[in-house]
Amino acid sequence: MAAYSPRLSRLIEALRRLPGVGPKSAQRMAFHLLDRDRDGAQYLRDTLAEALAGIGRCPACRMFCEDQHCAYCSESRAATGQVCAVEGPADLLAIENGTGYRGRYFVLMGRLSPLDGVGPEQLGLDLLAQRLADGLTRELIVATNPSVEGEATAYYLAEMARAHGVKVTRIAHGVPMGGELEFVDSGTLAHAFTGRTAV
């Protein structure tokens, strides 16, 4: 059985470790990099090297961070008394860019999922407990995704916050802005109905 040369095979194998990349895509990527975009391959190699060397996790909020000092854990943010728990870095940026929220964050890097071996330890909830107990935190805003696992995580976080005497809130779920009622799924509509507010 003929096969690609050893280095090419290894490159294809390495590309397959990227999420969502199967054998055919990995092949296509390798050929593209070697045949048409050697600059891109070099750039990827260099950025991987500098990312591996320079990107760590904030020891307090678990966000990716390059310095000792995390931009989202500043004193002015701590002064708001609010901590927002999100599932991932992309959620943090979405909230930062889409809302006026300027408190601190806690990035879970996942959600509770016992079947996948993700428990409180993997989400660094001991760090969150420290943050809840630091005497500065008055409100925990739970902004996990409204999926089954996200809801279970939210419930767990709420219990934790209550145990620390910290107020807990959950971001509202309902009909999205610009959405049309007739096309909204029934679960969302039921949520929106029971969560109605006085106007």
Next chain:
Amino acid sequence: MAAYSPRLSRLIEALRRLPGVGPKSAQRMAFHLLDRDRDGAQYLRDTLAEALAGIGRCPACRMFCEDQHCAYCSESRAATGQVCAVEGPADLLAIENGTGYRGRYFVLMGRLSPLDGVGPEQLGLDLLAQRLADGLTRELIVATNPSVEGEATAYYLAEMARAHGVKVTRIAHGVPMGGELEFVDSGTLAHAFTGRTAV
């Protein structure tokens, strides 16, 4: 507008240069590598480095190759007098593994596509001309894909071979094995009908 830290942004940007990877996928890949698979990131960095340093093109057939000496351009293969022109390295492997063909190859690394700026020069057809004129080649087997551009390329290659007095053949197009006539598209069926052979 909040954004990721500089190294993380550069890594995402580098991943976006891979074919078929958009901004969201690149983000997901970067998070996956940094959060869950740092070994994979290192492996990718190392395999990229060794691929860039060690993988070149065979100066005669344009196949990716790691040594001066290309495995598909051996003397025993040249002795068959056959050269098979394919669009890419994956096609070469498919023919090598799926057929008994053991002649030489010529890897175009693309197909003629004037709108995309791919002409005879980009496909290295001067090298193919050398091979056709080397006195060893008696038959050029054109195995480009049966797409519009692949057919145009096949036509061009056939003209070249005839100019060098080399016999040209094209791989057969017709109903695929195991396929059912009623589900085969009309273009393929018309090809199969006009290309019928005596039994």
